[in-house]
Amino acid sequence: MLRNAAEAAEILAAGGLCALPTETVYGLAALAENGEAVARIYETKGRPRFNPLIVHCASLEQVGRVVKLDHCARGLAALLWPGPLTIVLEKQEDAPVSELAGAGLDTLAVRIPRHPLIREVIEILGKPIVAPSANRSGKLSPTAAGHVVAEFGDAVPVLDGGPCEAGIESTIISLAKSRPTLLRPGAIPAREVEARLGHPLQAPGGGIEAPGMLASHYAPNAALRLNAQAAREGEVLLGFGGTDGAALDLSPSGDLREAAANLFSHLRKLDERGQPIAVAAIPEEGLGVAINDRLRRAAAPRG
Ligand code: TXA
Ligand code: MG
Numbered sequence: 400m401l402r403n404a405a406e407a408a409e410i411l412a413a414g415g416l417c418a419l420p421t422e423t424v425y426g427l428a429a430l431a432e433n434g435e436a437v438a439r440i441y442e443t444k445g446r447p448r449f450n451p452l453i454v455h456c457a458s459l460e461q462v463g464r465v466v467k468l469d470h471c472a473r474g475l476a477a478l479l480w481p482g483p484l485t486i487v488l489e490k491q492e493d494a495p496v497s498e499l500a501g502a503g504l505d506t507l508a509v510r511i512p513r514h515p516l517i518r519e520v521i522e523i524l525g526k527p528i529v530a531p532s533a534n535r536s537g538k539l540s541p542t543a544a545g546h547v548v549a550e551f552g553d554a555v556p557v558l559d560g561g562p563c564e565a566g567i568e569s570t571i572i573s574l575a576k577s578r579p580t581l582l583r584p585g586a587i588p589a590r591e592v593e594a595r596l597g598h599p600l601q602a603p604g605g606g607i608e609a610p611g612m613l614a615s616h617y618a619p620n621a622a623l624r625l626n627a628q629a630a631r632e633g634e635v636l637l638g639f640g641g642t643d644g645a646a647l648d649l650s651p652s653g654d655l656r657e658a659a660a661n662l663f664s665h666l667r668k669l670d671e672r673g674q675p676i677a678v679a680a681i682p683e684e685g686l687g688v689a690i691n692d693r694l695r696r697a698a699a700p701r702g
Contacts, residue, residue: 400587401557404523405418410556411429411520412424418533418619419516419554420560421454421513422564423585425563426533427444428528430524431529432452434498440531444534446525448499451508452501452508452530453485453530454500454527456510457511458511461527462509466490466506471596475596479587479595480510482512483565484510484569485509487508489575496527509527516558517560532568533551534545534547534625539619542563565586567663568586569583570584570592574599580602581601584692616693617696622676623675633674636679637678642679647665649661659689
């Protein structure tokens with residue numbers, strides 16, 4: 400465990416990796432401009448190289464050095480940053496970001512996170528960092544410092560910022576296309592982004608546009624069955640809204656915000672029992688859209 404933001408910044412400045420808290424999930428951080436450190440992120444996570452990373456900045460000025468900010472992006476930034484919104488934009492030619500982080504695309508995904516500790520680290524460095532979720536590729540995202548330790552042990556020092564407020568990854572939109580497009584539902588409901596944008600977001604077309612959209616992702620070790628009304632023989636039940644017989648409930652009162660915050664940690668706890676997991680139905684509205692997206696990928700056949 401790291402003692403403070405300064406210690407984390409020191410490791411990153413020297414080309415090392417560490418895990419940092421954000422308001423969504425814990426991120427595995429490296430200095431964005433350091434190609435070797437970025438390569439080590441891919442190795443550590445076992446992440447396919449075609450899956451680009453999100454660049455995290457502390458100020459709009461810094462974002463402007465990474466991507467070309469248009470009128471639309473500035474408007475959203477003013478309303479929703481710092482916060483769990485990631486925007487894909489055309490990359491600046493001289494962006495202080497290793498080619499590897501963008502996986503060879505001419506766009507980059509950027510966000511200004513809200514958690515004070517990661518922002519403090521970026522401010523000390525004075526440079527952007529890249530940070531995918533701090534889990535092995537395809538597995539459950541970490542929403543507490545202990546989850547990162549369980550995944551990587553001593554290999555990755557962690558700055559503990561407490562449990563993540565949102566508990567589900569950022570919403571990703573692309574403004575690099577002819578029309579604003581939703582690439583990944585996340586911690587800000589798409590409706591809210593649309594309201595701020597003043598028009599609807601396009602659904603992503605065919606093909607994998609954000610590789611977090613791979614069918615199998617966010618997976619526990621156990622098999623997962625969705626929209627369950629009760630546990631079958633040998634299953635443990637993850638409930639919602641006070642489901643009878645649930646081993647754990649995402650939100651006994653049926654609050655989607657609470658359910659999102661509990662999603663990955665509850666799946667992790669149930670996974671430890673080594674039994675198949677049945678999950679109660681979650682309403683497909685507001686944050687429920689992002690929760691159901693993660694659950695469907697967690698339940699998908701493993702590649
Ligand atoms: O909440 C979050 O976004 C967390 C915290 C740590 O900030 N990070 C996170 O990163 O979820 P990761 O690497 O697990 O997911 C990043 C997603 C991937 O699905 C990736 O394909 C997509 O962002 N992405 C990154 N750059 C992109 C680009 N240029 N175009 C399209 N998608 C991109
Ligand atoms: Mg991830």
